[in-house]
Amino acid sequence: MTAATSRLLNLLSLLQTRRDWPGSTLAERLGISHRTVRRDIDRLREMGYNIQATMGPTGGYRLDAGSELPPLLFDDDQVIALAVALQAAAVTGVGIGEAAVRALVTVKQVMPSRLRHRLDAVDFTTIPAVPGRGFAASVAPDVLVAISTAIRAHETLRFDYTTGGPAAAPPLPAPRRVEPHHLVTSNRRWYLVAWDLGRDDWRVFRADRITPRVPTGPRFTPREVPGGDVSDFVSAHFKGSPRADRWPCHGKVVLHLPADRVRPFAGDGIVGDLGPDRCSLAVGSWSWVALAAALNRFDADIDVVGPPELADGFARLAARNARTASGSS
Known part of the structure; x- marks a missing residue:
């Protein structure tokens, strides 16, 4: 790699790490003159990067979004993260599988061998989301x-x-x-x-x-x-089930709400239309009290169809809530 090309890549890497860079700081970080910084900025603009000059005592530069996708520069962890995300997207079934596979092939073709070996080591299974699970958590x-x-x-x-x-x-x-x-x-x-x-x-x-x-x-x-x-x-x-992929507690109720108001919030439950003011909902949870609490979020009258354990779950939840409301333990 020539010195000029290496310098351009270093400049681009710096511009991608923060919004605004004073020209003097870029010159100092790269060990070049202000004039060379301006010349390299012009070269990056010719390559398609939308770099704006910023106002200030010393002037500066900002890398903004452009109308076309120019060549991109990623660090090692970003390359692995991008490739893993593409690998996961290829099996999500959201209609981008083929494009994700092609993008993954493109990324792997230009990867250094050390990164390709790391990526090839990451083999995983993507499973559907389960209602009630927590938020995202980052992993190195x-x-x-x-x-x-x-x-x-x-x-x-x-x-x-x-x-x-x-x-x-x-x-x-x-x-x-x-x-x-x-x-x-x-x-x-x-x-x-x-x-x-x-x-x-x-x-x-x-x-x-x-x-x-x-x-x-x-x-x-x-x-x-x-x-x-x-x-x-x-x-x-x-789902709290010891082996089978199903909720250990599963019940059915009639909600005094129209079906179209329940379906968006039913998760993996099954909604049945019973007329303009009522619908049935068959749904599961990890405990009967948890299921009763989840059904109460609809803020409507509820008739328990079955089983009896669900009615008992409502009773235990009501007693617990009564103690909470009265301030007793």
């Missing part, structure tokens, strides 16, 4: 690479694991030891499905709470997840 690309590499190599993984919440507990003194089997993404979160050697059972770990330890442990013989389908297994875990 190196963590995803470490987890996926251990999965592909069938090597025992050791890691520290933190609990959630604002007062999260520190990592356990002894690391968790697991046989990693699947990396899963859902609801903008990442999960590791693994056989926990310390608990002799399957576990689902949030990847953003994992701090891998090195080196990895001995190789293991992969097991089959219960039911044979990792997507169904993780979906069942999210």
Whole structure:
């Protein structure tokens, strides 16, 4: 790479990291003169970058959006993040799968070999979103690479694991030891499905709470997840079901609301039209009280069709709310 080309790439990288750059600061960071900065800015403009001159004591530059897509510059973590996002988009079923695959091929063609190897190590399963799950949680690309590499190599993984919440507990003194089997993404979160050697059972770990330890442990013989389908297994875990991909508590009610007012908020429930003022709703949750509470969000009269456990859930919720309203414990 020539000195001039390298300088242009460094200049472009700086312009992409913040909104406004004083010309004197750019010259100092790049070790060049103000005149060279102006000349390089003109070259980037010829390449399609919309770079505006800014007012001020020393003048400056701002990289704005343009009418066409010019060549882009990404750092290593951005390249991995972009490629992982394209890989996930290709299986989401939202109509962009083919375009995502073509974009992924394009990105991989120009990747340095060190990044291509990291990306090839990241193999994951995307499963549908489950109502009621939490918000997105960021995971460092190196963590995803470490987890996926251990999965592909069938090597025992050791890691520290933190609990959630604002007062999260520190990592356990002894690391968790697991046989990693699947990396899963859902609801903008990442999960590791693994056989926990310390608990002799399957576990689902949030990847953003994992701090891998090195080196990895001995190789293991992969097991089959219960039911044979990792997507169904993780979906069942999210729903609080021990194995099957269904809510452990499932009931049916009649809501005194028109069906078109209920459908947008029914999640994975099934809505039946019973006329202008009523509709049926069959829906599930992880407990009967949780199901009763979820149905109360419609702020309407409710008739329980069944089962009796749902009516009991409403009764327990009512008693609990009465105690809360009276201030008693």
